[in-house]
Amino acid sequence: MAENDGRLRDTPVQWKVVSSETPFTGNKTSVRTDRVVMPDGSAATRDYQVHPGSVAVLALDERDRVLVLNQYRHPVRHKLWEIPAGLLDVPGENPLAAARRELYEEAHVKAGDWRVLVDLYSSPGGTDEAIRIFLARGLSEADGERFAAEEEEADMEVARVPLADLVRGVLAGDLHNNCLASGVLALSAARAGGPAGLDALRPAEAPWPARPFRA
Template structure:
């Protein structure tokens, strides 16, 4: 039995607002908060409470050079106690900054690189059962260097970043063999491999709207149900 709408242009996830009964911030962190929300699935349904991380969202960049190689960064991640191979990424924590501009900023800060050509590669919710974090991954091509005098000074874990150019097919092998675990890198590498089949011609423009990002959601009135 096939999925409803599968094979049609309309097939995909959709916003589904429910009746919001209350919101409480239970922890205020340096980067994100933990909130507790009470809602009901149906009008008059039983109250349900869920705690989750309220996250500003992030952008990431898969950089592809003229030799068909992708840029990977090795960085320590304390919660998992591992040094992971990742792609340049960062928080959407600058008020009013366009999504693609944030991606370009992160590329410059983490890899000392610029790019002339940008496309949307893939959009993700990284852990939708426990976090509101939305991630947009861009494909960046036409690579250049940030001038030495303009380079960002990296600190803490970023000071240990190692950079390596890897053939896209080798990166795919590393993902499928379980040697790369970063969700942004895994999704980006596999998406890029598929997109390469037609020369990246079907990728969305960099300025494509991103209605799934929390900042683009309509305000949900307390105690009211919004139509999807």
């Protein structure tokens, strides 16, 4: 609903849960079944994935190119072009620290300037996963040895693609990864948003109510 300043904001609300069970627990996520009281007093069952949360990094270089990865994703039977991303594996983990780690591990790159680009829920009808996408600029090669890639990441291709090409690919239906699509479109919108441009983006340590963290 609209607040006094005219902005729309999502509102924290919790309907009564009369029972809850976890029929499946995996390595990083689980499935929960809740019985929830509806507004008319009836109860309905809701199954959803319980997720620790994720971070992603839209890394933009001095030539206006975005660092992207090509990785196999088994559930959709595709190799997708994506931006670096990973799970918040440690409860209360600082998202910026996790994002820096993912950029290093997946691309052996570090960044000098970090901003929050956009926060989102990946699929709120089926999972509680929250994602924070960072904008990283001032890119350079990371120090030390490269991270040893395993499993799907062992076959991963890394490239740098002009931002405008990625926007066209998303709108043409050629690129489907949610973090890549949300990130490049949000970056384009931020640039068009006024004279402050990217400097108006939130600082990298901005609060994240969906996944509170230690500063």
